[in-house]
Amino acid sequence: MSESDGSASDKDTQEVIMEATFRALSEHGYKDLRMRHIGEEMELTRQVIHYHYDGKYDLLSSFLEYVIEQYEGSVEVAADADPRTELDARIDQCLFGPEFEEFTHWDRMRVYHELYAYAQNDDRHREVFNEHYARIRGSIVEVIEAGIERGTFREVDAERMGQLITDLIHAARGRRIALGHEDAPEETRRAIDEFVLDSLRTDG
Amino acid sequence: MSESDGSASDKDTQEVIMEATFRALSEHGYKDLRMRHIGEEMELTRQVIHYHYDGKYDLLSSFLEYVIEQYEGSVEVAADADPRTELDARIDQCLFGPEFEEFTHWDRMRVYHELYAYAQNDDRHREVFNEHYARIRGSIVEVIEAGIERGTFREVDAERMGQLITDLIHAARGRRIALGHEDAPEETRRAIDEFVLDSLRTDG
Structure with missing residues (x-):
């Protein structure tokens, strides 16, 4: 993203551009996307895009960060929630998504x-995804570790289990999108409970 | 694929075309691939491709089937192997692949x-992937069911567990490719053992 003074109106403008990018991507797909498609999806002049972003690539990297940000920090659980409740909330957030005004979780x-x-052909996107993965996995690992510390979860390699859960979430979403398995997220939720989380309990 | 008499030489020709497709795809990627790129990668004339396939799309669907076939039926375990040994062999095959003369498991x-x-935009590919998924999952489910029947595995929903393992395999391969996590398959192998398969044992 180009330099800007970070003012409120700049933020609004950037959000307008990001949502226009969504519409343009939904219509044209990633490979065929042109800057003018994004311009066609918004009421501001195209020059505004060029003022904020150094070309399509810079814009798409910022867009990816924008999409990811919408999934972070929005999980709300009571401060005194037990680790299992918090783990459930975090997994649900990734699988089923928060509610959005425009474009559903699945559009995003x-x-x-x-x-x-x-991302395999794109170092900057790869880096953004790697950071996102690390944060998602990290937030799950943290809750598992808290549960172990409190004695409500048995001792496991929390990093390994956090990675396994993150992979299951990713695969379920990907399978629903690529293969049309509408029930993949719900089924995966049950499988995570039955085969992974239930075995964590120290009381059973 | 167009009609042919299925003779040995036809099969050889098709294999030459398939391997040329591999080379062309590795060089140009899926979106930019042209029929002439495939022609450039083989010693036969391009007319041979047009004789066997009705255009790029038909060729790529056959190619996808060709890649998938290489992963099927090649798991070898002793006829009297216990279910856990067979399950391990099937999972290893999907994660680490068989050996190939040209192009590694990861190229494929x-x-x-x-x-x-x-596949989300492509009904025929989606169908091929769906069938492949069903077979992979089915072959894992079958072994889990055999283990339950023999009493070496505890009673679980074998379909659900088979899907979970299939998803983990897919996610680990995808993560290695997209994000460059070289250790993803080995780490996933350990996680499957530790968090999924070990809990199946009735003797522990």
């Missing part, structure tokens, strides 16, 4: 997974 | 995962 995830598939 | 998986990402 379709774009996210399309960019993920291209 | 890179193409497989690229086509998977496009």
Whole structure:
């Protein structure tokens, strides 16, 4: 992103551009996307895009960060919630998403997974995804560790289990999008409970 | 695929075309691939391709089937192997692949995962992937059921566990390819053992 003074109106403008990018991507797909498609989806002049972003690539990297940000920090659980409740809330957030005014969780995830598939050829996107993965996994690992410390979870390699859960979430979303398995998130939720989380309990 | 008499030489020709497709895809990627790129990668004339396939799309669907076939039926375990040994062999096959003369398991998986990402827009590819998924999951489910029947595995929903393992395999391969996590397959192998398969044992 180009330099700006970070004012409220700049933020609004950037959000307008980001949502226009969503519409343009939904219509044209990643590979065929042109800057003018984004311009066609908003009421501001195209020059505004060029003022804020150094070309399509810079814009798409910022867009990816924008999509990811919407999934972070929005999990709300009571401060005194037990680790299992918090773990459930975090997994649900990733699988089923928060509510959005425009574009559903699945519209957003379709774009996210399309960019993920291209990340092998794209160092900057790869880096953004790697950071996001590390944060998602980290937030799950943290709760598992808290549960172990409190004695409500048995001793496990929390990093390894956090990675396993993160992978299951990703695979379920990808399978719903790529193969049309509408029930993949719900089924995966049950499988995580039954085969992974239930075995964590020290009381059973 | 167009009609042919299924003779040995036809099969050889098709294999030459398939391997040329591999080379062309590795060089140009799926979206930019042209029929002439495939022609450039083989010593036969391009007319041979047009004789066997009705255009790029038909060829790529056959190619996807060709890649998938290489992963099927090649797991070898002793006829009297216990279910856990057979399960391990099947999972290893999917994660680490059989050995190939040309193009490694990961070259092949890179193409497989690229086509998977496009399957959302492509009914025929989606169908091929769905069938492949059902077979992979089915072969894992079958072994879990055999183990339950023999009493070496505890009673679980075998379909659900088979899906969970299939998803973990897919996510680990995808993560290695997209994000460069070289250790993802080995780490996933350990996580499957530790958090999923070990809990199946009735003797522990």
